Amino acid sequence: MPSLVNAETDERDALLSFLDAQRGGLRRAVRGLTDEQAAAHPSASAMSLGGLVKHAAHCERNWIQVVLMGRPDKAPATSEGDWGDEFQLLPGETLAGVLAELDAVARETEATVATLPDLNVQVPLPVAPWFPPDARRSARWILLHLIEEQARHAGHADIIRESLDGAVAFGLLADEQLEQRDQG
Numbered sequence: 001m002p003s004l005v006n007a008e009t010d011e012r013d014a015l016l017s018f019l020d021a022q023r024g025g026l027r028r029a030v031r032g033l034t035d036e037q038a039a040a041h042p043s044a045s046a047m048s049l050g051g052l053v054k055h056a057a058h059c060e061r062n063w064i065q066v067v068l069m070g071r072p073d074k075a076p077a078t079s080e081g082d083w084g085d086e087f088q089l090l091p092g093e094t095l096a097g098v099l100a101e102l103d104a105v106a107r108e109t110e111a112t113v114a115t116l117p118d119l120n121v122q123v124p125l126p127v128a129p130w131f132p133p134d135a136r137r138s139a140r141w142i143l144l145h146l147i148e149e150q151a152r153h154a155g156h157a158d159i160i161r162e163s164l165d166g167a168v169a170f171g172l173l174a175d176e177q178l179e180q181r182d183q184g
Contacts, residue, residue, distance in 0.1 A: 005017045005018055005021045011119060011140075012113060012116075012119060015113075015119075015140070015143040015144065016109070016110055016113060016143070018147050019060075019109070019143060019146055019147050019150060020106060022147055022150030022151045023056070023102060023106060023150055025150075025151070025154030025155075025157065025158070025169065026052065026053050026056055026102070026153060026154050026157050027099065027102070028169065028173060028176055029049055029052075029154065029157035029158055029160070029161045029169070029172065030049050030050065030095055030161070031167075031175065031176065032175075033049065033095060033164075034095075035050070035089065035094050035095050037049070037164060037165070038050035038053075038089055038095040039089040040164060042160060042163040042164040043159060043160050043163035045159075045160060046084060046087065046088075047088075047156060047160065048088050048089055048160070049095075049157055049160050049161060049164070050088075050089035050095050050098055051086065051087035051088040051089055052087060052153050052156055052157050053095070054086065054087075054088075054089070054093065054098040054101070055086045055087050056102060056150055057098065057101045057102040057104075057105045058075060058086065060105050060106075060109060060146055060149075060150070061075075061108065062075070063142050063145065063146055063149075064105075064108065064109045064112050064113070064142070065108065065112070066126075067123060067125070067126055068112070068123055068139055068142050069112060070123070109146075113139070113143070116139055119138060119139045119140035119143070120138050120139070121138060121139045122137065122138055123137065123138075123142075124136050125137055
């Protein structure tokens with residue numbers, strides 16, 4: 001993550017700030033790309049940059065809204081054979097659309113976490129072969145897990161972007177900072 005997170009005001013703020021910094025890595029990895037570039041597979045990976053952004057948004061929404069808050073899952077059921085679609089820009093999907101979804105999810109997460117009485121709220125983990133049966137975790141654990149997930153995918157995105165056009169995270173960050181300075 002080639003950016004500096006602001007000093008925290010409390011634990012909740014720190015976790016949300018680090019989560020947003022990792023989302024920023026994903027956003028920078030697609031900076032300046034066309035839909036065609038965002039859907040491309042320039043490396044050995046079957047993942048596309050746009051698909052990674054889409055997956056990151058879906059993953060975060062699921063962990064916060066479905067697992068933590070117990071709300072119904074609004075995402076269509078995915079069969080095992082369709083799991084790869086999660087990491088692709090499908091026909092009709094655009095980079096602008098998945099970025100807007102990531103931004104909407106970020107706002108939802110921030111608003112939802114603000115409503116929690118504290119970060120010790122415990123919820124059952126979803127049933128999955130990699131989780132022990134009847135396991136429970138705190139809201140704090142879920143936020144840390146999301147930071148880990150977003151960071152992993154931001155790293156994937158860095159490699160795919162460099163394979164696509166040679167752009168690297170530090171250069172994309174410098175471009176972003178110059179643009180912000182010029183606008184500000």
